[in-house]
Amino acid sequence: MDDFCMLFNLYGEYGNFEKWAQAQDEIEDLEKMLNDKKRHKELTPTELDKIEDDKDEVITKKTTKWTVNTFSDFLRQRQKNCDFETYSASLLNETLQEFYASVQSTAGREYSVASLMCLRAGINHHITKYNIISEKNFKSSNAIFKSVLKRYRKNGKDTSVHHPHITESDLEKIRNAPALSPFTPTGLVRKVWFDIQLYFARRGREGIRNLSKESFVLRQDENGKEYLTLAHNPETKNHKDPTASDRENLRGFMFASPGDPLCLVDSFKKYLSKCPENTGAFYLHPRRIPLCKLESIEMWFTMEPMGLNYLGNMLKSICEEVEGISQMYTNHSLRSTAVGRLSDAGLESRQIMSVTGHRCKASLRSYWAPSLSERRAWSDILTSRTSTSKAKHNFTSKPKTEITLPFSMSNFTINGNVEFNIN
Incomplete structure (x- = not known):
């Protein structure tokens, strides 16, 4: 081996x-x-409270706080327990009956209809264990609430006015005004904001401050035409469910118009090219650049984002610089204008709702209002009807013509149609 x-x-x-x-x-x-x-984050109680608090919009928080303070002040004046969250349903119902009937402002005046409705909604939002609007336990307090509303309306307290549509002539003036010129920094950011608010039919303040460059995406349709849409499903006060099947329908679409100097998509792309990189917010304050130097300066905007109040008064600021418009408008007027124009074009409610994000036709209906020109036309119709009614209804009787037949007919029955040709 x-x-x-x-x-x-x-x-x-x-x-x-x-x-x-x-x-x-x-x-x-x-x-x-x-x-x-550790795989998962460690959160402090303060951080958890902030996350829970963020579920409500800022305006909802303010309204609820005002409502709770008003109701608590009423309870203190009546020498009752201010911890109304612990009330039983029957006790809360009795207390609300008195509250609805006697609540007044700090100046001792009755609230408007809109304010009274806001008070009830705010209390209902604050109290989580009851629904004071729909539950049967609160039937009597709601009956008093409706009676007070009826009295307010009779006394002229229903003075709420919906955001007016922008008239066709005013819309044309605003679009072509220097205030929205895409050739200046201020005009460019205003124009991009104006286009997005109108074509996406966004609410006046909601979510604007949270937009970023990543919130939008440019795409092309089957014919190669560019359009702008949201890159994510927007969250609004009425659309917070991330699993809703129709969320993608709310993204909005804004198509390009090649050759138009005011093209929506071109203005958007130009705005992005003039903004510095790595900015969190989408809407940025413009730099103060002399017009003679605009061509040679690449960046037109600073790193400073526009604040909530600045954005909330954007359309008002634009209107102040536009000559010849009939009235001042607020941001929400763009949303109501979108609803009105789509409705006038013959779109169905479900189609308009896919643009505006309304959940029901009833809420959409409140946005429609006849324009002043329409009301003028209706008035003219009624006026002309009154002046021409005599002519239309002044009928004169025609003389009867007797015809003598060359034969006589009697004692027989005819089944069917008979035609006589008499020469």
């Missing part, structure tokens, strides 16, 4: 003991680091 030798490499790819031992230490250190690193 021949001698043979078998060689074993106990340390594999490491070759020797020292390298193997070093590798094992590195593996142990890595495993320890992974075990020490």
Whole structure:
């Protein structure tokens, strides 16, 4: 039997003991680091409270706070327990009956219809264990609430006015005004804001401050035409469910108009090219650049984002610089204008709702209002009807013409149609 030798490499790819031992230490250190690193975040009670608080819009928080303060002040004046969240349904119902019938402002005046409705809605939002609007336990307090509303309306307290549509002539003046010129920094950011608000039919203040460059995406249709839409499903006060099947329908679409100097998509792309990179907010304050130097300066905007109040008064600021418009408009007028124009074009309610995001036709109906020109036309119709009614209804009797037949007919029955040709 021949001698043979078998060689074993106990340390594999490491070759020797020292390298193997070093590798094992590195593996142990890595495993320890992974075990020490926690997968989930650690949150403090304060951070959890803030997350819960963020579920409501800012305006909802303010309204609810005002409502709770008003109701608490009423309870203190009546020397009752201000901790109304602990009230039973029957006690809360009795208290609300008195509250609805006697609540007044700090100046001792009755609230408007809209304010009274806001008070009830705010209390209902604050109290989580009852629904004071729909539950049967609060039937009597709601009956008094409706009676008070009826009295307010009779006394002329229903003075609420919906945001007016922008008239066709005013809309044309605003669009072509220097205030919305895409050739100046201020005009460019205003124009982009104006286009997005109108074509996406967004609410006046909701979510504007939270927009970023990543909120939008440019795409092309099957014919290669560019359009702008949202890159994500927007969250609004009426659309907070991330699993809703129709959320993508709310993204809005804004198509390009090639060759138009005021093209919506071109203005948007130009705005992005003039903004600095790595900015969190979408709407930025313009730099103060002399007109003669605009061509040579690449960045037209600063890193400073526009604030909520600044954006909330954007259309009002634009209107102040437009000559010849009939009235001042607010941001929400763009939303009501979108509803009115789409409705006048013959779109069905479901189609308009896919643009505006309304959940029901009833809420959409409140946005429609006849324009002043329409009301003028209706008045003219009634006026002309009054002046021409005599002419239309002054009928004169025509003389009867007697026809003598050359034959006589009697004592027979005809089944069907008979035609007589008499020459």
